[in-house]
Amino acid sequence: MKTSQYSNRHETIYAWLMSAPALIGLFVFVALPLLGGIYWSFTNKRLISPLPTEYIGLQNYWNLLGVQVIRLDPETDAATGQVQTDLDGNPVYPRTRAIVRGNPAYAGFRLWFTKDVLGNRYVVLARDPTFLRALVNTFVFVLVIVPGQGGLALIMALLVNQRLRGRYVFRTIYFSPVVTSMAVLAIVWTFLYNPDQGLINRFLGAISFGSIKPAWLVSADSALLAIIILSAWQAAGFQMIIFLAGLQGIPQALYEAAQIDGGNTWQQFRHVTIPQLRNTTVFVIISTTILAFRLFTQVDVMTKGGPQDATVTVVFHAVDTGFRQQKIGYGSAVTVLFFIIVVSIALIQRALLKSDVEVE
Amino acid sequence: MTRLLKLSIALLILLLLIMNAALTPAQDMVELELWYHGGTQEENDETRAQVDRFNAMQDEIQVNFVELAGSLVAGTGYNDAVNAAAVAGDLPCILDLDGPNLYNYAWAGFLAPMDDYLSDELRADILPSLIDQGTYNGKIYAMGQYDSGLALVGRMSLLEEAGLRIPSSIDDAWDLDEFNDALAQLQALESVEYAIDLKMNYGAGEWYTYAFSPVVQGFGGDLIDTETLSAEGVLNGPEAVAAMEWIRSLFENGYSTLTPPDDNEFINGNAAMGFLGHWMATGYYEAFGDDMIVLPVVNFGARQATGMGSWAWSITTQCEHPDAAWAFMEFMLTPEEILSITNVNAAVPGRLSALAMSDLFGEGGRMNIFVQQLESGIAIPRPITPGYPAVTSAFFTAMDNIIKGGDIQAELDAAVDKIEQDIADNDGYPVQN
Numbered sequence: 164m165k166t167s168q169y170s171n172r173h174e175t176i177y178a179w180l181m182s183a184p185a186l187i188g189l190f191v192f193v194a195l196p197l198l199g200g201i202y203w204s205f206t207n208k209r210l211i212s213p214l215p216t217e218y219i220g221l222q223n224y225w226n227l228l229g230v231q232v233i234r235l236d237p238e239t240d241a242a243t244g245q246v247q248t249d250l251d252g253n254p255v256y257p258r259t260r261a262i263v264r265g266n267p268a269y270a271g272f273r274l275w276f277t278k279d280v281l282g283n284r285y286v287v288l289a290r291d292p293t294f295l296r297a298l299v300n301t302f303v304f305v306l307v308i309v310p311g312q313g314g315l316a317l318i319m320a321l322l323v324n325q326r327l328r329g330r331y332v333f334r335t336i337y338f339s340p341v342v343t344s345m346a347v348l349a350i351v352w353t354f355l356y357n358p359d360q361g362l363i364n365r366f367l368g369a370i371s372f373g374s375i376k377p378a379w380l381v382s383a384d385s386a387l388l389a390i391i392i393l394s395a396w397q398a399a400g401f402q403m404i405i406f407l408a409g410l411q412g413i414p415q416a417l418y419e420a421a422q423i424d425g426g427n428t429w430q431q432f433r434h435v436t437i438p439q440l441r442n443t444t445v446f447v448i449i450s451t452t453i454l455a456f457r458l459f460t461q462v463d464v465m466t467k468g469g470p471q472d473a474t475v476t477v478v479f480h481a482v483d484t485g486f487r488q489q490k491i492g493y494g495s496a497v498t499v500l501f502f503i504i505v506v507s508i509a510l511i512q513r514a515l516l517k518s519d520v521e522v523e
Numbered sequence: 524m525t526r527l528l529k530l531s532i533a534l535l536i537l538l539l540l541i542m543n544a545a546l547t548p549a550q551d552m553v554e555l556e557l558w559y560h561g562g563t564q565e566e567n568d569e570t571r572a573q574v575d576r577f578n579a580m581q582d583e584i585q586v587n588f589v590e591l592a593g594s595l596v597a598g599t600g601y602n603d604a605v606n607a608a609a610v611a612g613d614l615p616c617i618l619d620l621d622g623p624n625l626y627n628y629a630w631a632g633f634l635a636p637m638d639d640y641l642s643d644e645l646r647a648d649i650l651p652s653l654i655d656q657g658t659y660n661g662k663i664y665a666m667g668q669y670d671s672g673l674a675l676v677g678r679m680s681l682l683e684e685a686g687l688r689i690p691s692s693i694d695d696a697w698d699l700d701e702f703n704d705a706l707a708q709l710q711a712l713e714s715v716e717y718a719i720d721l722k723m724n725y726g727a728g729e730w731y732t733y734a735f736s737p738v739v740q741g742f743g744g745d746l747i748d749t750e751t752l753s754a755e756g757v758l759n760g761p762e763a764v765a766a767m768e769w770i771r772s773l774f775e776n777g778y779s780t781l782t783p784p785d786d787n788e789f790i791n792g793n794a795a796m797g798f799l800g801h802w803m804a805t806g807y808y809e810a811f812g813d814d815m816i817v818l819p820v821v822n823f824g825a826r827q828a829t830g831m832g833s834w835a836w837s838i839t840t841q842c843e844h845p846d847a848a849w850a851f852m853e854f855m856l857t858p859e860e861i862l863s864i865t866n867v868n869a870a871v872p873g874r875l876s877a878l879a880m881s882d883l884f885g886e887g888g889r890m891n892i893f894v895q896q897l898e899s900g901i902a903i904p905r906p907i908t909p910g911y912p913a914v915t916s917a918f919f920t921a922m923d924n925i926i927k928g929g930d931i932q933a934e935l936d937a938a939v940d941k942i943e944q945d946i947a948d949n950d951g952y953p954v955q956n
Contacts, residue, residue, distance in 0.1 A: 207948065210606055211631045213955045260936045273940050274933060292937075360784050381781050381927055467727050469920065470927035471934075486603060488913055489627075490948065 204496035210489035223496035229290035296472040297480040305455045312395040316402030324410045338400040349464035352393045356380050383473040402447050409443030445516045456505050477501045553847045556615035559590045560601040569867045577854045584847045609633050616842035622656050622832030623905040629664040630909035635838045636662035640849040648874045652897045656832045656904045667835030668861045669870035672801040672893030675818040681795050693895045696819040706778045709795040718778040720794035727923035732915040733830045741823030742766035752908050754942040759935040767931045805869040817892045831902035909952045913945035
């Protein structure tokens with residue numbers, strides 16, 4: 164009795180001792196900055212400034228999320244009341260800025276985008292259009308990269324799981340981008356993406372007789388796609404290793420049974436491999452989602468969020484406003500919102516994809 | 524076992540003693556830390572050599588040279604490190620700052636004015652543009668060994684082949700029509716791919732502000748009103764819009780490329796001309812010899828304007844030995860040391876007496892155009908405001924968007940809004956005393 168109590172207490176002490184390095188690290192590098200960020204997000208703290216920091220309540224959050232929609236009426240001729248048109252017959256609209264500046268209700272708002280709906284032109288104003296664009300971009304990135312990169316990783320895992328000569332060489336090759344610094348890769352890919360002299364466009368030009376020539380990072384239409392391709396290529400090797408471990412954990416007996424039942428390769432993949440990889444897939448989806456939300460390095464090195472905010476992401480915006488524009492309070496509010504979004508999505512995913520279901 | 528233990532302890536103690544001895548400086552030695560941004564390899568080596576020379580010539584002050592990673596053009600990594608150190612109260616004694624950033628630091632009280640140290644004799648010999656650039660709110664906070672220059676370069680043989688008039692001084696610089704015509708003529712040459720390299724490989728950053736705000740000024744616009752610090756009606760006025768239209772037309776007409784792969788488009792003959800800072804001129808001269816010619820900046824109509832300002836040394840208020848720091852600065856500002864660095868980086872020497880000794884920059888020297896531009900007052904300092912970080916970021920973001928297809932008026936309006944927002948966020952940048 165006495166000995167068991169003693170050893171219990173002993174075990175507790177050891178448990179704390181063993182986890183202390185990790186706990187201290189988590190507290191100092193995760194919990195403290197998080198608490199600091201939450202605190203500063205309610206202030207106007209600046210980086211380099213002699214002015215005192217003031218409590219401003221939720222102002223940073225209003226500035227991040229403020230949106231208004233106004234309908235724009237075409238300019239009319241003062242004498243006749245007729246709608247003025249340009250040379251092509253399209254109605255002429257006043258400059259949005261004149262309206263925003265002329266009405267105190269719109270003070271602090273900037274043009275986000277305009278949209279023509281049913282013959283009316285609507286203008287969407289935002290207090291921080293860049294942040295909203297960053298949210299959109301980040302979600303697009305995650306929605307494309309999670310299935311894209313996961314699928315690529317699964318295909319690569321299936322390939323290197325074959326009993327082929329030199330499969331270890333391929334595993335190493337596929338995994339090597341993961342262990343290479345993203346900053347270095349981003350610089351190399353900037354050269355690859357060069358529209359005139361880059362390897363990618365030289366290749367596309369050669370196979371399409373010069374008809375396909377995307378501007379990649381230089382155009383607002385293709386810049387995010389370029390970032391997505393690089394990111395998927397860089398990180399897929401990591402998920403490949405996880406899928407590979409999952410594949411090798413599938414008992415060979417299941418495949419043999421399937422073969423006896425007359426299942427072809429596709430049926431084996433569909434009814435044995437996929438269900439058996441369920442837990443692995445759940446892990447890959449959740450971890451890829453969280454990692455994908457943190458998109459920053461590629462953007463910072465390759466595009467700085469441009470052109471026209473096409474590649475700006477939430478983390479980039481936090482660093483840009485907090486550190487480079489020196490608004491620490493505002494940048495903190497960005498990160499707090501970001502934290503709430505990522506945690507909510509991770510919780511929803513966990514609820515939807517319960518991983519403890521056993522597959523027989 | 525015990526013998527081994529004793530031996531290890533003895534070794535450990537010995538090691539500690541050695542380390543202690545190595546780390547303790549000689550008595551009465553003042554130690555100063557100096558941060559340097561890291562330019563080209565040659566520039567870094569020479570600056571380090573200058574610090575070594577200073578340490579060797581006297582035995583009272585030891586300057587510790589710390590080079591932080593940055594990039595050739597106003598490295599943002601370096602600025603981030605300095606920002607962080609300033610907040611953490613961890614600034615070194617002597618700090619290397621890119622021209623316009625110093626106003627922000629001076630306003631925030633991180634820099635010590637050096638007016639009291641600067642003798643009248645020295646002040647009279649310093650290049651006036653350096654004084655202008657280093658002054659905020661009536662006090663001098665930074666002093667560079669050199670100033671920068673922004674001009675055109677061309678190859679005499681190509682210019683003659685295209686039948687162009689070749690300007691020889693800032694007084695007979697090309698005007699806008701002549702320049703447009705020159706671009707068209709050079710573009711038509713068989714031997715080159717395009718007319719002018721605008722160094723767009725540097726990307727959206729300080730280069731855009733440094734090189735293209737003079738174009739905006741040349742068209743009659745500006746980034747901000749120098750009196751009120753406001754950008755409204757200045758950066759988004761019709762003159763600035765016209766300037767941006769013209770800049771964008773260079774790419775639309777194929778006269779220049781948005782995506783040069785590296786710094787060598789002029790050297791390898793792809794581009795007939797280059798628009799560049801002094802720092803490329805040495806490499807260009809090595810490539811083409813006397814065929815390379817420096818041309819004055821174009822007179823765009825409203826005024827003749829070009830860039831200036833470079834990295835300069837400041838003494839921080841966190842420095843415990845400002846007198847010792849100034850002793851080092853005084854050494855760095857001797858004509859000999861100025862020439863030793865400018866001979867390496869081809870920047871404009873920061874003292875008139877040093878200029879007179881320079882073959883490159885003195886009268887008749889092949890880099891003399893840079894000096895003419897600085898001395899005649901057509902070189903304009905970038906906006907002298909503590910809000911400079913917001914101004915430059917708004918400007919280069921807008922310009923990047925515009926040349927890549929954005930709506931000019933909308934982008935410039937957005938830039939103005941950002942600058943105004945920054946001024947409001949900082950209560951109008953009230954002057955601190």
